[in-house]
Amino acid sequence: MRSDPRASFGLKTAAWGAIAFLHIPLALIILYAFSAEDKSYVFPPPALTTQWFGVAWQREDVWAAITLSFEVAAWSTAVAVVLGALAAAALARASFFGRDAISLLLILPIALPGVITGIALRSAYGTLHIPFSFWTIVIGHATFCVVVVFNNAIARLRRLQPNLIEASMDLGADGFQTVRHIILPQLGSALLAGALLAFALSFDEVIVTTFTAGQQTTLPIWMLQELIRPRQRPVTNVVAVVIIALTFVPILAAYWLTRADEPVHR
Amino acid sequence: MTAAVTLDRVSCVFGTAGHEVRAVDGVDLNIEAGEFFTLLGPSGSGKTTCLRMIGGFTLPTAGRVLIGGQDVTMQPPYARPVNTVFQDYALFPHMSIRDNVAYALMVRKVDRTERARRADELLALVELAGVGERRPAQLSGGQRQRVALARALISQPQVLLLDEPLGALDLKLREQMQSELKALQRRLGITFLFITHDQHEALSMSDRIGVFNRGRLEQVGTPHQVYNAPATRFVANFVGAANVLDGDAAMRLTGRASAMLRPERIRLGVADDARVSGAVREVQYFGAFTRLKVDAAGALLQADLPEAPGTRWPAPGEAVHLHWDAGAVHALDAEPAA
Amino acid sequence: MNAAQALPAAAGGLQRRISDLLYTRRGLLLLALLAPPLLWFGVIYLGSLFALLANAFFGIDDFTGQVVREFTLQNFVEIGNPANLDVVRRSVTMAVAVTLTCVLIAFPLAYFMARYATGTQKAALYIAVMLPLWSSYLVRLYAWKLLLAREGAISWLAHELHLVWLLDALLSLPAIGGPSLSFSAIGTFTVFVYMWLPFMILPVQAAIERIPGSYIEASSDLGASPALTLRKVILPLALPGIAAGSIFTFSLTLGDYIIPQVIGDSTRYIGQVVYMQQGVAGNLPFAAAFSLVPIVVVGVYLWLAKRLGAFDAL
Numbered sequence: 001m002r003s004d005p006r007a008s009f010g011l012k013t014a015a016w017g018a019i020a021f022l023h024i025p026l027a028l029i030i031l032y033a034f035s036a037e038d039k040s041y042v043f044p045p046p047a048l049t050t051q052w053f054g055v056a057w058q059r060e061d062v063w064a065a066i067t068l069s070f071e072v073a074a075w076s077t078a079v080a081v082v083l084g085a086l087a088a089a090a091l092a093r094a095s096f097f098g099r100d101a102i103s104l105l106l107i108l109p110i111a112l113p114g115v116i117t118g119i120a121l122r123s124a125y126g127t128l129h130i131p132f133s134f135w136t137i138v139i140g141h142a143t144f145c146v147v148v149v150f151n152n153a154i155a156r157l158r159r160l161q162p163n164l165i166e167a168s169m170d171l172g173a174d175g176f177q178t179v180r181h182i183i184l185p186q187l188g189s190a191l192l193a194g195a196l197l198a199f200a201l202s203f204d205e206v207i208v209t210t211f212t213a214g215q216q217t218t219l220p221i222w223m224l225q226e227l228i229r230p231r232q233r234p235v236t237n238v239v240a241v242v243i244i245a246l247t248f249v250p251i252l253a254a255y256w257l258t259r260a261d262e263p264v265h266r
Numbered sequence: 267m268t269a270a271v272t273l274d275r276v277s278c279v280f281g282t283a284g285h286e287v288r289a290v291d292g293v294d295l296n297i298e299a300g301e302f303f304t305l306l307g308p309s310g311s312g313k314t315t316c317l318r319m320i321g322g323f324t325l326p327t328a329g330r331v332l333i334g335g336q337d338v339t340m341q342p343p344y345a346r347p348v349n350t351v352f353q354d355y356a357l358f359p360h361m362s363i364r365d366n367v368a369y370a371l372m373v374r375k376v377d378r379t380e381r382a383r384r385a386d387e388l389l390a391l392v393e394l395a396g397v398g399e400r401r402p403a404q405l406s407g408g409q410r411q412r413v414a415l416a417r418a419l420i421s422q423p424q425v426l427l428l429d430e431p432l433g434a435l436d437l438k439l440r441e442q443m444q445s446e447l448k449a450l451q452r453r454l455g456i457t458f459l460f461i462t463h464d465q466h467e468a469l470s471m472s473d474r475i476g477v478f479n480r481g482r483l484e485q486v487g488t489p490h491q492v493y494n495a496p497a498t499r500f501v502a503n504f505v506g507a508a509n510v511l512d513g514d515a516a517m518r519l520t521g522r523a524s525a526m527l528r529p530e531r532i533r534l535g536v537a538d539d540a541r542v543s544g545a546v547r548e549v550q551y552f553g554a555f556t557r558l559k560v561d562a563a564g565a566l567l568q569a570d571l572p573e574a575p576g577t578r579w580p581a582p583g584e585a586v587h588l589h590w591d592a593g594a595v596h597a598l599d600a601e602p603a604a
Numbered sequence: 605m606n607a608a609q610a611l612p613a614a615a616g617g618l619q620r621r622i623s624d625l626l627y628t629r630r631g632l633l634l635l636a637l638l639a640p641p642l643l644w645f646g647v648i649y650l651g652s653l654f655a656l657l658a659n660a661f662f663g664i665d666d667f668t669g670q671v672v673r674e675f676t677l678q679n680f681v682e683i684g685n686p687a688n689l690d691v692v693r694r695s696v697t698m699a700v701a702v703t704l705t706c707v708l709i710a711f712p713l714a715y716f717m718a719r720y721a722t723g724t725q726k727a728a729l730y731i732a733v734m735l736p737l738w739s740s741y742l743v744r745l746y747a748w749k750l751l752l753a754r755e756g757a758i759s760w761l762a763h764e765l766h767l768v769w770l771l772d773a774l775l776s777l778p779a780i781g782g783p784s785l786s787f788s789a790i791g792t793f794t795v796f797v798y799m800w801l802p803f804m805i806l807p808v809q810a811a812i813e814r815i816p817g818s819y820i821e822a823s824s825d826l827g828a829s830p831a832l833t834l835r836k837v838i839l840p841l842a843l844p845g846i847a848a849g850s851i852f853t854f855s856l857t858l859g860d861y862i863i864p865q866v867i868g869d870s871t872r873y874i875g876q877v878v879y880m881q882q883g884v885a886g887n888l889p890f891a892a893a894f895s896l897v898p899i900v901v902v903g904v905y906l907w908l909a910k911r912l913g914a915f916d917a918l
Binding site: 011021105227228 | 620622623624626627630640641642644648649650652655656671710712713715716717720727729731732733734735736738739740741742743744745746749750751753755756757759760798802851855856858859861862865866874875879882888891892895898899902
């Protein structure tokens with residue numbers, strides 16, 4: 001599996017170059033959040049300041065957007081965890097007619113372009129005369145978050161020794177007790193990781209949201225409006241940095257919780 | 267007296283019509299209370315499936331399973347007065363050893379102090395006092411096996427099922443555990459149902475043995491009966507080395523259509539009164555005995571001769587004369603070689 | 605052990621009876637587990653897709669702007685207009701270009717990660733690829749808006765390196781150039797590549813990891829140069845991973861409407877047409893019909909990718 005340990009100079013340059021390509025834009029945003037210039041995106045920034053953090057803190061619309069995104073993400077994650085865990089429990093070991101079709105069905109909302117999912121939901125709401133609301137957003141988000149929880153849960157369930165369940169029942173625990181004492185403790189961190197990823201996904205989602213949100217403004221929608229018609233550039237920069245920080249944490253946590261499940265890291 | 271376990275015409279068939287696998291095919295079995303009973307057979311012979319049907323992990327497709335006289339055929343494992351020691355021990359990795367052992371009491375809502383006390387009692391019984399606080403990952407294979415045993419015994423089951431529990435241990439440890447298990451069973455008086463594919467284990471530990479082949483029970487008997495009077499050619503071949511003779515060779519050498527002769531019952535001697543003479547094909551030294559393979563009267567006979575330092579063993583190609591007592595021959599039913 | 609210590613009787617009751625039932629009837633258990641997710645997906649997701657499909661065959665009343673629920677193929681006829689075909693052609697071309705470029709950039713990194721990086725370095729690289737993948741799409745897009753702005757970092761770099769003439773030459777290219785980087789197809793293209801690159805890196809890396817080292821050793825043992833080994837052994841075995849990654853890059857590019865809107869000239873891509881038609885233009889049926897185009901294209905692509913083994917590498 002390991003090659004001759006000395007990679008060629010060209011290969012190393014190409015590899016680290018790609019990493020740099022991925023991260024330099026993010027580093028730049030962090031820099032801009034401290035830029036004193038507020039009328040343009042001039043580089044390099046003329047001076048550095050932290051005043052914009054204070055200004056952003058005062059902005060009502062930013063807080064409203066953050067709160068809405070948070071609530072949507074919380075509900076979507078809750079629904080996704082329940083549905084994803086149930087589906088994973090059903091599909092982990094049983095083989096039955098239609099099993100692959102169900103896996104495909106779960107992955108479809110994320111596999112098809114967001115435009116499709118968005119407009120499909122929009123069509124449904126329109127046809128059924130359902131007005132846009134908080135719940136129309138949550139329904140859309142929960143639907144594509146399920147697969148994220150499902151993947152984590154099923155990877156963990158497949159690693160679970162089947163004998164553990166049999167041993168538990170052998171010793172006198174019925175199905176429900178076995179779930180409580182054996183399955184959930186083993187599954188717990190995978191569900192948590194799935195929940196964290198689902199939360200991050202929902203918090204960041206913009207495409208499906210624009211189709212299902214009507215007049216409401218989640219944080220990504222706020223961000224999109226700023227992208228098209230910048231209102232106060234430095235505030236946008238600050239919010240961007242905050243979003244980066246907010247999403248890094250659940251991602252790293254989810255990675256740490258499931259690092260043993262990833263086949264990549266043997 | 268009611269049998270501890272009864273299998274009444276039990277079958278277990280997997281697959282769909284046209285692609286059926288008869289894992290267990292019409293097995294009748296009665297295991298007496300307090301017995302050390304072994305299910306013996308090669309992999310795929312159905313012994314594990316039988317164990318699983320008794321434990322409740324697999325449901326039979328036909329027949330009944332009775333434990334202590336009660337019909338438990340369709341009952342889930344948690345309803346049966348039977349506990350299992352699994353092949354890979356199946357200890358719960360996220361619990362301490364003490365919690366593992368006390369699990370059966372915990373799900374029956376026994377209070378904490380009481381179940382801790384009894385768990386420690388059981389751990390002392392299997393000579394593992396003091397490891398209660400550790401996790402399964404910190405123990406060796408042999409220790410984990412004892413924990414599995416303690417865990418299965420704490421709820422005082424009527425029958426203890428052991429699914430090839432010694433398979434993962436090295437030879438010395440395995441032999442030690444064999445004696446310990448046997449002693450434990452005698453002391454507790456619980457019915458032990460033991461599975462193995464190792465005939466030495468079966469012979470040395472069991473009160474009775476059930477030999478499985480391809481889903482069927484070919485013979486049930488004491489180790490002596492199974493070894494000296496095998497019911498079928500499969501049993502003769504599987505339990506110990508055997509010379510199985512058919513057709514003309516059998517007739518000529520034994521006067522029967524089909525017969526078995528154990529290699530250790532053959533002696534070398536002079537040409538007079540020899541049963542048969544032949545040429546040595548191969549000589550193998552096994553320490554306690556030497557095995558000669560001899561071409562004689564159209565058959566290849568194996569003779570296991572006890573070690574006798576100073577003896578000059580025949581070389582390949584030499585002529586030898588074989589002797590055996592009449593009682594050493596055991597008649598077999600002339601079965602078609604299935 | 606004291607034989608007089610009787611065990612407490614097992615808990616009876618509803619919980620035990622339900623457990624018994626689900627144990628003996630496995631089908632029932634499966635049904636109980638699958639019912640909630642299937643109901644949700646069946647009703648909500650498949651239902652919406654069906655509603656979408658139905659709408660594609662409706663029309664709108666020109667005067668009232670309301671949806672007229674009568675079967676018509678008018679929408680599909682309109683898709684055949686040159687302007688619309690242009691949009692489709694442009695979107696597919698962009699998707700292909702982005703996919704190819706992603707493969708070129710991702711492969712060396714994936715190769716390095718799979719075969720040369722070990723231990724902490726490997727974990728660090730994995731996280732370094734995963735973080736942009738999961739962090740906010742809009743923030744990353746915003747970062748590029750900053751980079752590509754006329755007064756932004758790339759222009760500054762071009763000035764410092766005296767490469768302004770190169771930049772201007774690129775921007776004056778027909779069809780893909782524009783007034784500035786952030787208003788050109790080149791800019792759109794670059795941002796697409798940046799966005800979907802992690803989606804390509806991870807499956808390719810996983811595929812390369814799965815190649816047993818003994819294959820590569822055997823190849824060099826038989827006399828092949830590293831370049832030949834790469835071409836004959838590694839690339840074919842990594843192909844399913846590449847195909848899997850390409851599903852993401854292709855499909856995501858095809859349906860995106862935000863990036864071309866923020867970083868691009870006024871030419872339209874599929875996603876934008878769909879978005880605008882269902883919103884401002886109020887022609888939901890046409891938007892629905894037009895959205896069937898990317899579904900079909902992605903369907904064909906998925907079929908091709910499956911032939912290449914992509915689904916085993918997902």
